[in-house]
Structure formats: C-alpha cells, structure tokens
Amino acid sequence: MAGERLLYLPLGGAGEIGMNAYVYGYGAPGRERLILVDLGVAFPDMDGTPGVDLILPDLAWLMERRDRLDAIFVTHAHEDHVGGVGLMAGHLPEVPIYARSFTAHIARRKMEENGQNPDRVRTVDTWPATVATGPFTVGFLPVSHSIPQSSAMVIDSPAGRVVHTGDFKLDPDPQVGEAWDPDLWASVGEGGVRALICDSTNVFNAHPGRSEREVAPELEKFVASASGMVVATTFASNLARVRALAMAGKAAGRSVCLLGRAMRRMVTAAVETGVLTDFPATLGPDDAVQVPRESLMLIVTGSQGERRAASAALSRGKYLGFEMKAGDTFLFSSKTIPGNETGVARIWNAFSELGVEVSDDAGGRYHVSGHANRPDLLTVHEILNPQIVIPMHGEHRHLTAHAKLARENGRAGIVAPNGSMVELSGNDPRVVEHVETGRTYLDGAALVGALDGVVRDRIKLALHGHVSVAVILDDGDTPIDDAWAELRGLPETGSSRTNLQELVEDDVAAFLGRADRKTLRDDDKLMDAVRHVVRKTVVDETGKRPEVTVLVSRLAVD
C-alpha cells in the first residue's frame, strides 16, 4: 500500500448549501480510482443568476479523469443531492449510480427525463450490505432526515474507513423511515474511523434538534380548530410531514387532496417503493372541487414562495377550480430558506388581502428542521470518534464554525471548501492541492459556464438597459442615411426632457458627420466610438450606462 493515498475532494456543497458533489479517491498519486458521492443542483436567483434554470457543480476535473471514475453514490433524494444526476449523466462515463430504492426511483425518473438509460441506477440494500467498487467498499448507513431513506456512506479503503454523513438529524422517531440508531452508528465506529465528513447546515443552532414526532399532534390540533377550507404547504419530499398533514385532515373529518406535481410525484414514489404504507386515501382535484370547503384540506407545493407552485397560484386566484376565500385557513408547515423571504411574504400578503387566516411555523410548533444542530453534531463526533472531522454541506462560515467545534473537543478539524483536495491517509492529513472548481448553469436548454459571461451580460442589461444602433456606410466609408437607435429598459426622456432615442440618434449622426476616415474605415474603432457617444448621451441624460450594440453595415459595390 506504500505510495498509495486516500483523497477527499469536494466539487460542490462545501462553501454553499446546495449542489453537493464529493469525490473520494484511492491509489497512487495521479492514478487514484475515484467515486462520486451525490450530484446535486442549486437554485438560481435574480441577484446573481437571472434567467438561469438550475446551477450545477462544474465537473471539469472529474470529466478530465473520466476513465478513473468507477461509481456514483446518491445519499438521498433531495434536489441538492440527486438533481444533477440526469443532467450530467451524459457528460460522465457510464458508471453505475447506486442508491436506495426510494432515491433510485427518483433518480431513474431524472435519467429518463434527460434521455439517459434509467437502468444505470442500481438499487442497493442498507448497511451491513456493501458495494465493492475499485479499491472501495461502500455501504449505505440509514439515518433520519426530512426525506425517507437518507443514508450516510460508509466508505472503506485500504487506508481506513471514512463516514460521509449526507444530510442527517438525530431523530428517534421520524414517523416515516428509519429512526436514528446510535447503536448501529457506534458499531460502524468500532473498528476506528479515519475521517468523518459531516453535514454542517445547523452548526449555528445551539439547541438539541427536535423530533418529527412533536409536530403531528400540533398539526392535528391546528386543523381541528381551523375554519373554511384548510390549505397546508410543506416540502413535497418531507413525506413524514405530508403524511402527518393528511392524517390531521382525516382526523378533522376532511377529505384530503394533494396539489402540485412534486407533491404527487413524491407520494407516488414513496407508495410504489413501499416507504409509505399507510398514507390516507386522497381525492384527485376534480373530485375535491366538489367537496364543501369546510370538509376539505389541500396539501400543496410552494412552501418557499416559488411563483409557479400551487401556493403562489392559489394566492393569485382560482387554481384548478379551487379559490381561497375569507375565513379559509393557510398553513406554512415549513421554514423559509434564507433568500426566499420575499416570495413567502408575497403569498402571505396576497392571502391576507383575500381574508385568509395564515399561520407560519409559529417558532417551531408546525415545523422541525431536518438537520443536526450543534449538540447533535457533537454526539455524532463522539459516537464515531473519528481522527479527523471535515465539515461539508455548509457555507464557509458553517464549515469554519463546525471545524472549530471539532477542535474545541480535541479532534482535528479541517476546513476544506470546494476544490480543496485533502489527503486523508498518512500521518499529516491536510489539503494537498487546490483544484479549480466552479458552477455550471442550465440556461434554458444549454449548459453554460458561470464564467462565460453570458449571465454577467444579462445582469448588466438588467441594471443599465440596452441601446442598439445601426450604422450604414457606403463602399467609400461614407455614412449613408441617419443612424437608427432603439432603446430597451431606458426611460423615454432624460433630464433635458427631450426624447432620448432622438437625442441618441442626433448625437450619433453628428459624430458620424465629424468622424475621421481612419475611424470610419475600421469596424472596431467605429463601434467603440459610437458606443462611447451613445453612453455619454445616455449617462448625461439619465445617469445610466447602458450596454450598447453597434451594428455596422458596409454596402458592397453593386
């Protein structure tokens, strides 16, 4: 084994919450065999990624070493862990994608939607069953989270055992799926754990995490006392919550209807894979609209204020025949993810205008988190007793705080953001190399690099507007006709109260009249000069510096 090494390299997820993608390698330097744990997406926003559909980790490093990749493992079916599987499958070699049945069900759908072979996704059993792949033996260790069948990866190599937690919480009674099993985890730690790669999401929360069990009775009370039609939203993938909501509806004598594609898809996947065996009977939308509102409960998508989801649609008016009215009740059984506050408030305010009673999670009464808080993280550190703790699944500040927590408790804690290649073997585990990483955008149907400038250009257009100018010259380089300009996203008039378009056209015409032949002869010089004239006019008039496109046409001799 001399000369071989064990590597950890996050390509996504360490430095942000989203687009998880972690590489492990074992072998001689530069010839390590590789596996990938998770292949997720992150979600765009207007601030930095307007018009983008999804954000994916940049897998260039892995693609350049495609012959060394042996397998992909998916810890659970949240989009930030499985969302990139279908989109990226065609760019990676045809290696197996391993997941447990529920996760595999979701992954196969994603493969199909992207024209990929779903049979590449293989269903695995849980620990102590393992998958042998190259130098690695990998097991799926069940753990509680806010989606069924979440698993930590137990990754064994000749250099020892690594436990990669995936997302987790310590829930003794998660209602659906496996409970947190400290004895099972202790048994995994018995032979010694080289490194724990650990979820950091809730490291700033100093209280022990709360069980999903606490929510169900509160939901039952809530629905029992609610008036009118009851509509509740939560994450579609939180099947324990969806089930608790449905059962609260049933207990209150209401018919239950699921709205939103993701909601129906998740429940279907859970029923088909045997994860949910006792989900109450539901009505389809067509039947549900016939039910008197005081006997109806809808469970809907859109807890984060997403404009196209059912919650937002209902807040705007009639949706699939349903219409919220004064006296109805709406519940956010969810926490608002930072960044989504405005969208959630928009829905709340719209319901408020309709006279609908809105409740949110009420400080935790109607929602609990799916991630381990700081004391829970310490519990896992202690049970597994790893030599090294490497925080993942967090922004830089989360990783730093989590590593500090480990060090305060006598363990080596390494902050390894995306691109940090950590050698886990040897006497001195540390970052040995920095790999270029980044983000890839799914932009419409195209995959574009975050640094390609495409989205940066759109941000400039959004901030400053755009001017198109056409300039035509004859074969003697003499401007023909007046220049024509069209403005987008700029006011009609500026400080001089003159029409801005005419002003721009006049100033370009005046410039063309006085421009020297050297400028007129050279496309680049001419475009630069016209761009400069247009910018100056618009800045003087409006204070804005628009993007300017100059289209120079030179007429050929007939």
Next chain:
Amino acid sequence: MAGERLLYLPLGGAGEIGMNAYVYGYGAPGRERLILVDLGVAFPDMDGTPGVDLILPDLAWLMERRDRLDAIFVTHAHEDHVGGVGLMAGHLPEVPIYARSFTAHIARRKMEENGQNPDRVRTVDTWPATVATGPFTVGFLPVSHSIPQSSAMVIDSPAGRVVHTGDFKLDPDPQVGEAWDPDLWASVGEGGVRALICDSTNVFNAHPGRSEREVAPELEKFVASASGMVVATTFASNLARVRALAMAGKAAGRSVCLLGRAMRRMVTAAVETGVLTDFPATLGPDDAVQVPRESLMLIVTGSQGERRAASAALSRGKYLGFEMKAGDTFLFSSKTIPGNETGVARIWNAFSELGVEVSDDAGGRYHVSGHANRPDLLTVHEILNPQIVIPMHGEHRHLTAHAKLARENGRAGIVAPNGSMVELSGNDPRVVEHVETGRTYLDGAALVGALDGVVRDRIKLALHGHVSVAVILDDGDTPIDDAWAELRGLPETGSSRTNLQELVEDDVAAFLGRADRKTLRDDDKLMDAVRHVVRKTVVDETGKRPEVTVLVSRLAVD
C-alpha cells in the same frame, strides 16, 4: 362644521414596510385642506426593480390637488420617512416642511442635494408646542425609536384628535434621545382620541420589546474580550448604538474610527444639533490606519450587506488602508432585514475565509429592535384609548394582524392599505374611496413610473437576453446584403452546437429571401416577422425567448 369631514389616505407605507407617505385632509368633500405626514423611499432589489436607485410613492393624487396641500411633516430621519423630501420637493408646491432639529438637519441636506431651497424645512419644538396649518393644529410628540427625535404627530382638527405614531418603541431608557413617557402620552389621550394611526412592523412579535439599555453592557463585554482589530457594524442612524459601540471600544482601551459616509454624516448631524453631547473622540481613517490593530475599533456602515458600504468593502480586501486579517473580530450589531440575508451571508463568508471571527446579534444580545412588539402596541392602544385603530407601516399581513388585535380588545380596527381613503369623522368611520396609488422609480437621474414598462423591459432582458438585428433594404424594398445579428446574454452555441449568431443570421437571411413584398414594404410587418424568426431559432436552440430589436434601414435614392 356640518358637511365637513376628516380624511386619512395612505399613499405609501400601508401595504409595505417603506416609502411612508400619509395624507390627512379636513374640509368639505372634494375641497379638504391637506397635509402630508412623511415622504420616504423604499429600496430596490434585483427581483423586481433591477437597476433602480430608489422607490418613491406615486404622489399623482396629491399633485393633482397641489393647491390644497398646506404642509409636510416629517416624523423622523429614517430614509423610509424622509428620503423622498429632496427628490419630490420640486414636484410639490412650496409648502413648509416641518421637522424637529435633527430630522430637519437631515432633510435640509436632502433639499440641497436636489437643488431645492433648504429653508423650506422649518425646525419645530416638541409637544405641547404646535404648528397651525389650515384647519389642522399639529404637534410633535416625542417617542423612543432607533433614531433620535422620533415623534408621533398629534393632529387636531374640528373633527377631533388623531395620533399618528410614526415609528416607535416603548423604551424607558433609549440611551440617546427621549424615553418613552407614558404619562405624557396619557395626557395627550385625555381629551379623547378619534383615531390612532399606528406602526405595525413588529405585530407578529409576542414578547414585550427590549430596551436599548440592555445592549451597551453586552457590547462592552464583547469588545473587551475580542482579539485583533474589532470592526462593528450597525445602522448609521442608530446613534445610541453607535455611541454604545464607541464607548465599548474606548472602555477596552481602543481608538475608535467611523467608516462610511452615512456613519460620519449621522454623527455629525447629531453633534451639530446637540443630540449627541458625549460622543467619544474618534480618529479619522488616515490616523486610524497608524494605530496597531489590537488597539483599534472601527464602526462601519453596511449592516445589511450593501455591496458599496464599508462592511462589504472590508470583506473584499483592503479599504482605505484597512485590511481584515485572521484573528480580527467582526460584529453585526444589527438584525438582517428580510430580503438582505444573502448579502449579509456573503460578507460573513468572506470574513470567514480571511479567518476573521464573526458574531451576529446572537439572538438579541447585541441588538434590540426599534419597533413596538404586540404587547407594546396594546399598551399604546390602552393609554390613548382611541375610537378607531388604523394600522400602518406594515405589509398587508401586518395591517390585518394589527387590526385584528385592536378588535380582539374591543376597538374598531380598520385595514386601510395604500389608496384607501378613510373618513374618520361621522358615525361610521370607514373606507369611502379607493384612490389609484403606485410607485415611482428613481432610475439613474430619471423618475419613471412603475408601470411605464422600463424596468419590466430590463427584467425581460435579464431573464432572456437580447438580440439586435439590422436589416437594410434598397428603395425597391429589396434586402441588401446579409442581415447582421448581435446577441447579448445568450450562449454562444445551442443544442445543434453551431454558432448561435451565425444560425440567427442565416435564418434571417433565408427569411428575407422568401419574404413577400407586402412584408418587405411594411416596417412593422417586417420587424414582427424578423423578430419571430429570431425568437424561433433561439428558442429551438436554447429554450430561451430573447427580446429582439430589429433595426430596419431603407436606403433613399441618391
């Protein structure tokens, strides 16, 4: 007095938190004399208002009745109350603008910056002093808030007394400025209060508000135990906090330096108007950079993550000679306003990468709110005992919850969002008319209406990108030369992996070759058709629907 009426009409601030502007009127219907309370701004975001500098209430209703406006009153110097005074002064008649000395100081600066006469701003004394204007007598009733000299307006008219709270909290010891004085407020309520127009910001907080007094000792402990250079940020206008931070620095033996224009401006205004008499001596940046880092404390702007403010600048690297390093300490002595989470996290993460220890308000240890919580609102309802409560300074959901709170306690509560004209006099106070209201954008140097489409166009550009196409025809309507297209914010290649620009140009050229004379002759038809061709090509290739500008040039006969 028969046939005369007392009106309340919010033009901004009731239905959002920001751009406060409230009209009161008294007189015969249609001939009421009017006053305006506050004239504030709101802040833009990329989601809905990219590139916009400030958002102002649409004052069209008031401008159409300019001859009836007698005065403007400004409750306090926060931007959402005073920020529009300079910008809008030129659009409103030259009526006096009344404010207390500190607020007046800020308002005069805004008048000067906008080329308006600062002498229109008149300094007033506090209640029981009053200003008589038309049918109204108006007094400035001191109240505690997170800025000095905040005041409620006591508005007397022949139809009775209205108390308009402005922003407030019930702080018995706000450290700077007047304490909450329940006896004074009770005396105002003694003769009976017709209506209370009341701040609703914190109606969802069920705990009694906390005093600014609680923060100072915590800040002192924090700075005493901090290492390296200490940098703290808070709202520049929260002078009690800025002073407490400065004193905590001094107590720890550190030199103190204020960074950021707003920070220096606010402290200067407060010292010049006698509001701050004991602010510790500070160093200018040039002297402060000479001080060893462990003996220095900076108090800086940018607590909300603003990209151009000092906090963000320091997180990016060297700023005015200062540079944060591993072992330094940064404190957010502030709460993150919803919507600003991403910007604040960006700064925190950047500091984390530098090795700077970052602390936030730690669940309230280093920050208290400036607004009255639900129990405090009830206290004010009880002390003034008004016949009507009309919530303001809140989104719709805040107004609704606040009105409900009033009703639950036996008072009439009226939800009156922007544009709701409420008749306060008579036996049946209620909304009597809905006035068209909206928002005006300061966009560079231009004021544009929110519905003008200028910003909507920019959002479209941000989401879908832009294509400019030049088409040239001769005087026989025959296309000359090939079409030329330029793409912005679109990927270079789409699904066919061909250069997208060339594809667009080819498709336009092909279309021009087959277009009939009727289309070629008609500019509008031609532009529509070319736009259609370009969109189709780009949608097919990339899935995006760009904005398309077609510049048609028709060459005249020589």
